[in-house]
Amino acid sequence: MPEIANDITKAAKDVANVARDATYVVIGAGVLAFQRAQVERQELLKRLSDPRAGLEHRLSAVRSDLGDTVQATEARVEELMDRLENVIERVEAAVAPLEDRLPDQARDMAKQAHAQAREARTQLRTFLPGAAA
Numbered sequence: 125m126p127e128i129a130n131d132i133t134k135a136a137k138d139v140a141n142v143a144r145d146a147t148y149v150v151i152g153a154g155v156l157a158f159q160r161a162q163v164e165r166q167e168l169l170k171r172l173s174d175p176r177a178g179l180e181h182r183l184s185a186v187r188s189d190l191g192d193t194v195q196a197t198e199a200r201v202e203e204l205m206d207r208l209e210n211v212i213e214r215v216e217a218a219v220a221p222l223e224d225r226l227p228d229q230a231r232d233m234a235k236q237a238h239a240q241a242r243e244a245r246t247q248l249r250t251f252l253p254g255a256a257a
Contacts, residue, residue, distance in 0.1 A: 205249060212241070
């Protein structure tokens with residue numbers, strides 16, 4: 125019977141060793157998890173303490189979008205001004221033969237109107253960004 129007692133004692137020691145090792149593994153995993161949670165907490169505190177980081181990113185995106193919009197608008201204004209110039213040239217070409225038939229005083233008024241229209245177009249092109257060609 126001493127053999128059975130030795131086997132039981134040995135089995136109990138083995139179980140105790142396995143339980144001790146398992147306890148160490150569980151405690152070690154708990155310590156690692158706690159340390160990781162602490163690191164995550166510190167990183168979160170850093171992000172929360174610097175609210176400008178997210179704001180700067182958003183502002184950068186808004187600036188980029190605004191720049192794209194301005195460029196697209198300038199291109200549209202330039203296209204519109206080119207079309208308007210084309211229409212004005214066609215109208216002036218169609219009206220020019222009729223002006224030659226007008227009396228002197230009316231012809232002078234028409235020339236003044238043309239000069240004022242050219243000046244207005246020049247001022248408009250200077251005023252509108254992207255329209256100056």
